[in-house]
Amino acid sequence: MSFVQLTSLRTVLNSSFRNVLQLNIPSLNAGFQVRERHTKHWDPKFKKLRRLKVQKVKLPNFQEETDGTKMTPDQMRARMKEQGLLPPRSWMERPLIISATGGTFEPYVPPEGDGKLSALSLGGAKQSLELLSKKSKSTLAVRKIRSFDDDFSPKEFPEEAQKIYINAHKALAEKDYDTLHQCATELSFPLMTQDLRSCTVRWQFLKSFEPPRVVHVRCTDVINKENVFAQVTVRFNTQQTLAVYDRFGRLIYGSEVVAKDVLEYVVFEKHMANIYGTWRIHEKIIPDWMPQREPGKKTFIQPKEVETVPATDSVVPATPSDKSAAVA
Template identity: 50%
Template sequence: MALPMRRTLVSLHRATCGSLKSAEVSLDVRHPVPLLLPVRTKKRYFIPPAVGRKGREEQSEESKARAAGFVVRQQYYERPINIACTAGIFDPYIPPEGDARLSTLSKEGLKQRTEQVRQTAASQLAIRKIKEHDSQFATKDFAAQAQEIFIEAHDALTQFNKEKLHSLVTERCYPEMTRGNRYKTIHWRFLESLEPPKVVHARCPDMISKGNLYGQVTVRMHSKQTLAIYDRFGRLLLGSEEQPKDVLEYLVMERHLVNPYGRWRLHGKIVPSWAPAKDPIIKTLLIPGPELKPGEEFDALSYEVAKPKAVQWSK
């Protein structure tokens, strides 16, 4: 009886010792520290240079990008081309000195006559090409038609009618006519023709490909006009509405002959070298008036403008 009892006590002692050891082991085990790994979410192909780098060799940004494995796309700077009109005036007409014929006995007169014969021969060939594509073209009637287009275009310019102006002038002439007129008021009138307009020059160039023909006809127009330009405050900058001026102009009309829906439009003007210089723009300044109290009225007749004092400017 004593032997089984002893075995039972030994087994209980062993069990209690094992449980105590396992408890000590569980107490000694430390909790693992969370492991943080750096994760790259976005690769940086280009690192900006450090501030204040001096004495180091500066490398181009393109070479750095190539070294990082980033391929820089080549940039193409393309210029748009408008095939509705040409970009300039081909073989422009050279008006004679003073718009008069010199004597053929002099050297200048003989040279002028030779140049006129050469231009006339080339113009006849161009007119023949124009008539092949435009059966209604005639030099006698075209000059009056060009004058009407010129008047309608300037009337549309004074009224700021962009849609009508685009139909009367080419894409090259439009920015030249509208540049700088945003905050200005233009008053223009065509009074009369001093001389009937006439065709003096014609060319029929091709562009991009052979057979893509454009007709350019130069019309001489001598007329009487009035022009007055006001700034945004209503002050006169140039010209006068009451004083007319005699104007001699050489208008260049153009048409895309291959286009069946093309029409003759104003393409530009030829300004001869001997033409007189344009009138300067009148500079307008603000004249300070008197300081009025509430309830007072300004009497312009009794007010005298104070003259500025002489000031010695030092360099």
């Protein structure tokens, strides 16, 4: 056999052997070298299932101490670290978010006869003098608010407060609680909705007799000096209509036709330390000299009369015996 024949035979054998390896080891077709064990299956399709065939189960050790009172602190710490448990605490922490205060601090005291006395009369002149004497604290509070909000103005705020006031009462009448949450604080929301869950409200804002004005401004801090809350009391003298219907559609308060004059002192609050804080209705101040409102007529379901069937006597009268007859 010549040298040329031996070379061609060697080339044929190498190519056939390489084809056999490529069929059995697919990583050779990728063009890069991969180290593979001969005991590993070439198709990793069911690799996870093959691994899960055998699972390690941690058996309990019945000889170890389980009573925590008999264990040393080091043993207890090692045991809890092994089990991934946190050490117990003698007190429980609860997340607390203070987005509104629990009341009105330094509430405004409305002068008696407000809205009825003229500014030219003696009582009206006294009221104006009292407002000037109480204006110093409000001025300091306005400066405190402007340190957080540069655009705050006591002259422009009443217009914004009136919009919040109207939107809140419209949302209350329509039972739009999402909008009402944006216009009322967590203190006033339950007070506004607790008696109207089973009622229908028809409310309408007609006009303002006087432009709303700011009569009282106060600021306070909670927990630390940087957590500041501001409260602004706005006086509204408006004309409105209000009608409340019960769950049966009967009118229990007010009227949709008769308009009433309403004098209100509404407190608006804002969390000044919160960048995204907004002005919301916090409370209404009702002075002692203001006449009480008429209570609403409550209605109830009339209970159905239950027909009572007279009970029949099912006992058979006893027949008189001979002895009883003889005695008779």
